[in-house]
Amino acid sequence: MNSKAVILGSNYYIGLSVIRCLGANNVHTVAMDYSTENTYASKSKYLKEQVIVPHYKKREAELLTFLIEYAKKQVDKPVLFPCADPYVEFIDNHLDELKKYYLINMTNQGFWSKIMDKEFLHSLAVKHGVLVPETLSSSDPNFEDQAIHEIGFPCIVKPTDSPSFVSKFRVKMFKCYNEYELKQAISKANNENLEVIVQRIIPGFDDHVYTFDAYLDQNSKVTHWLTCQKLRQYPINFGASTYTKQKYVQELYDIGAPFLESIGYKGFAEIEFKKDEKTGKFYLIEVNARTTTLNTLLEKCGMNFPLLAYNELTGKDIGSKSIKHDIGRVFIYLFEDMLSAREYVKTKQLSATQIFTSYFAKKAPAIWSFDDPAPALNFMYLLMKKVKRKLFRN
Template identity: 60%
Template sequence: MKNKAVILGTNYYIGLSALRCLGVNGIHTVAIDYSKKETYGNKTKYCSERIIGPHYKEQKEEFVKFLINYAKKQNEKPVLIPCHDSYVEVIDEHLTELKKYYLIPQTETGLYSKLMNKEVLHRLAMEKGVNVPETVRVNEENFYEKIDSIIKYPCIVKPTDSPTFVAKFRRKLFKVHNREELEEALNKAKEANLEVIVQRIIPGFDDHMHTFDAYLDQNSKVTHWVTCQKHRQYPINFGASVYTEQKYVPELYDIGAKFLEEVGYKGFAEIEFKKDAETGKFYLIEINVRITNLNSLLYKVGVNFPYITYMELVGKPIEPKAIKTNTRRVFWYAYEDFLAIKGYIKTKQLTLNQVMLSFLKPKAYAIWDWKDPIPGISYVGIIVGKMLKKVFKRTK
């Protein structure tokens, strides 16, 4: 293929999986990061070029110019694939300009950002008849009365802008159990100049979390899709997937495909749902508008989303496909899963026996690959280095 694939953000396993999914098919892959520090993803043998550029946020304008200058030097337009929300925000802001030089699935400027914004997503979902958790905005009248009567405790304080919130607090949200904790969380958000909303917690353990992963073509029609069920997250209860199983749930297609098609989405998206343990209804929690941490699992069960994206954009679309069986295969991010297991057992949400039995399923590893071991070895080196630093700090 003459078109290169430019992957943004390979200092994490999401970028690593994207590089592998493309490189294994002979695609010339380009890993662009802002630093060499702890960048284990681009150590893969499937990475053709490794480039260090300006920081996507601290030097945004320089970063955009850098991308454009790189593309200008190529014989054919590269395909641009972001693997982190912050890169998506930059692409969305400069979509018209970047599309002159790159192949990008989305055509509507601002749509990525709308779907990443929790408050806008909530409104869109309600307009389309999709269930969302009951929400109260901070500036609403009778705010605390609504919390007591509609939301109730415990509840969650959730950012409208997740990437900025996570960068500031190193967590996805605040869980609060009373008014005092709620006021404390709201004050933290206010001091950080971050907008938040308060939502009801949908009842159900973490295995009530599901995903609908899909690709929509340039006609905004779902052509490829997979559904999954989470088993464990880190941090526990309100974190990222660390142990997730592919599971066929047709109802998620009925809800998710209709919603994405109606909003005119194009490209890859992952909708997270939670099934209410009391009513059985699925609630839309959030949408990831870029390749996600489940990518290695999706590839292993037979749907290669980065390659599907690439091939459609270069004019060679791949035949539609959906996984309508249960493969039992699970995504496993071992390091954070062990941290999660400790938390689940400590809080008595899981037993050791339940955890041990879960390991019997076939795996799709987040990082490790016997045919491509260097990224895994590099990652272990990073973890060991961090542990040694902690030890030396304690002994000083």
């Protein structure tokens, strides 16, 4: 079977990592984007095709038709890889139709969307005995009063639909320190018709955030897994990883594997946990249903999750594997890590020495690769263009 790998999204390093993971293993890779702008991942030597497609939101029906027509022209069913949350939602919305023409891990339409819904995920975790931060929904009676008296401050206001929220506000959540900020945050979300939840902040610095990264086969059994510890993120305290190390923590498997198996999950999943610095207990924060920012680290540690999905879906045996020791490798997205480093030092959460010495670790860079330098060079070019435009505006 010579199925192509269709990768939705190459304007971020997640798509780049999928292209490299597959292309380096002789898989024919196809990057599909609605524009060529900022698609630095398409410069990879491991990409065979770049195709411009209709926008996933503005021209949703046209994109569906395009994908179907593209697949019909192929000898074998392509394997479909979403590399951003909006593409996950798009595939999930049309899964029953798309799976006639593509090989896709998930088989139950609507499942991914439910997992991405913070309110639904919270209730699901509670049902299966997994700890989650105390949470209130905007649909609860006396929502604001309950949030003030039961959750307390500081707290966070999070969306139930993350992609729409991030698209509008360019942040993942609002952190509120008092009643006024809480009401302002809720009002902002309401004005955009976005549902939100209010959640207790689990005490602990950024290095108390961990991930359980796993692959579940078509029988919903965990076959491959490893765990990681986040050390820095951007924006600091509540953001995406900029510096994360692989760290073996058996307890994360003990919590995460039974949960994912019991809910019938299939394919790659990353559960983000936060460890309460006071009790030592792990709380489930979210589940990423697509390839994540840490993919380069996972691959360097010996877990090529995109290739696992490709091989299983095309009929190959994938076996099983777990990493139960510390390898000493770290993921780094240098551009944003330098921005976060400035803020950590400025707020006295980390020292300049701590950050400087961390750069001597064995790295898994988000973009740079000696073997495939063109994407990083193109990224630098795009970055300089943005800086130039900003300088001219000023």
